[in-house]
Amino acid sequence: MEEIVVGIDVGTTKICTLVARVEDEDVLRILGVGIEPSNGIRKGIIVDLDAASYAITRSVERAEQSSGIEIASALVSMAGAHVSSINSRGVVAISGEVVDDYDITRALESARAVAIPHNREVIHIVQRGFSIDGQDGIRSPNGMHGYRLEVETHIITAAAATIENLRQCVGAAGVEVQQFVLNPLASAEVVLTENERQMGAAVCDIGGGTTDMAIYVDGKVWHTMVLAVGGNHVTADIAHGLRLPVAQAEEIKLQQGYALRAEVGAEDYFSIRPFGEDKPVQINRQELAHIIEARVEEIFELSLQEIKRSGYDGLLPAGMILTGGTSALEGIRKLATEVLGFPVRTAQPENLVGMVDQLHSPAYSTSVGLLRWAMKIHENEIAFNQGRKSRAKGEPLMNLDAAKNWLKRLLP
Numbered sequence: 275m276e277e278i279v280v281g282i283d284v285g286t287t288k289i290c291t292l293v294a295r296v297e298d299e300d301v302l303r304i305l306g307v308g309i310e311p312s313n314g315i316r317k318g319i320i321v322d323l324d325a326a327s328y329a330i331t332r333s334v335e336r337a338e339q340s341s342g343i344e345i346a347s348a349l350v351s352m353a354g355a356h357v358s359s360i361n362s363r364g365v366v367a368i369s370g371e372v373v374d375d376y377d378i379t380r381a382l383e384s385a386r387a388v389a390i391p392h393n394r395e396v397i398h399i400v401q402r403g404f405s406i407d408g409q410d411g412i413r414s415p416n417g418m419h420g421y422r423l424e425v426e427t428h429i430i431t432a433a434a435a436t437i438e439n440l441r442q443c444v445g446a447a448g449v450e451v452q453q454f455v456l457n458p459l460a461s462a463e464v465v466l467t468e469n470e471r472q473m474g475a476a477v478c479d480i481g482g483g484t485t486d487m488a489i490y491v492d493g494k495v496w497h498t499m500v501l502a503v504g505g506n507h508v509t510a511d512i513a514h515g516l517r518l519p520v521a522q523a524e525e526i527k528l529q530q531g532y533a534l535r536a537e538v539g540a541e542d543y544f545s546i547r548p549f550g551e552d553k554p555v556q557i558n559r560q561e562l563a564h565i566i567e568a569r570v571e572e573i574f575e576l577s578l579q580e581i582k583r584s585g586y587d588g589l590l591p592a593g594m595i596l597t598g599g600t601s602a603l604e605g606i607r608k609l610a611t612e613v614l615g616f617p618v619r620t621a622q623p624e625n626l627v628g629m630v631d632q633l634h635s636p637a638y639s640t641s642v643g644l645l646r647w648a649m650k651i652h653e654n655e656i657a658f659n660q661g662r663k664s665r666a667k668g669e670p671l672m673n674l675d676a677a678k679n680w681l682k683r684l685l686p
Contacts, residue, residue: 280348281644286483291337304628306341318354327446355502356433458488460643465621475592480600505600533605593617599637
């Protein structure tokens with residue numbers, strides 16, 4: 275039976291619900307798309323329950339209409355400055371001298387047993403690496419012999435109240451949240467190549483309200499962070515600097531915007547009608563680029579600060595992969611390279627089939643990434659159940675449902 279997967283990307287700018295069918299060889303056929311302007315959400319956090327619930331409901335309804343499939347559950351994206359992360363280690367004795375899924379699950383549970391405040395909720399437990407009897411650098415310990423299994427994990431948490439608000443808004447649309455997925459981890463499923471994962475790279479998803487980053491080293495997530503600044507701040511600067519309504523400022527940013535002032539001609543003008551003016555006035559495009567460059571430069575300087583604070587700045591030979599709606603701004607890749615001092619490329623979803631006309635844009639990397647994530651969960655569950663059947667000796671130390679829930683949290 276072919277698997278149907280659903281993702282709801284709840285952003286500051288837009289809500290995007292996608293329904294897809296998993297076809298042969300990991301091909302995703304997009305069956306339904308529901309894109310709705312976002313309301314009641316600011317910097318990734320819900321500030322108006324009713325407005326956010328309505329926007330999510332409209333998005334889900336559109337996806338249901340276009341796909342002809344009723345949506346019961348979905349993976350939902352998560353962002354916002356309330357997201358934080360810590361590193362933790364877990365150690366267990368190996369049962370039966372050979373490592374199996376239950377040993378790995380117990381090790382992860384041991385790593386999870388760190389002091390997390392009661393007002394925080396765990397979103398992901400990312401396995402960074404294993405060691406058996408002190409032997410480090412093991413990627414997949416399954417089937418290996420030993421007595422002591424140790425796992426190093428990256429635990430991502432979020433404010434429990436904020437998660438509950440988001441769960442309530444999605445629930446109002448009649449959809450159960452299967453799992454929350456942090457934005458840059460979802461985007462990475464679409465934009466990162468396997469080579470970049472192994473070498474070391476940073477995924478930077480610049481959305482409307484937040485800039486979300488994840489650092490990958492040796493194929494695993496080593497660090498995550500969310501900055502409460504994004505494309506909407508660029509729009510607000512334009513609106514303020516040129517005395518324009520926000521909607522008009524957004525339009526000008528998309529049509530005339532450039533992130534590097536030095537590459538815009540001094541004689542290049544366009545006409546707009548600001549507040550208080552009866553007739554259109556001529557605006558120098560270089561002046562617009564100056565406004566944009568200052569804010570975008572600040573976003574990359576903050577990103578670089580965070581990378582340096584993580585201590586992994588020397589482990590990123592593959593550089594940064596830019597995605598998210600704001601990364602479509604002309605000149606942004608060159609500016610990022612200048613500020614960061616390492617290779618930068620922009621990326622968007624590729625190799626899609628079905629209803630994909632709107633989705634070939636960096637703005638939809640998280641949306642498509644949620645579907646890829648759902649595929650990985652499905653594959654992990656199949657592998658887990660096969661492993662469960664093949665385990666002949668001893669009673670499991672956790673019940674199957676609990677173990678499957680832990681497995682769902684694992685990264686590919």
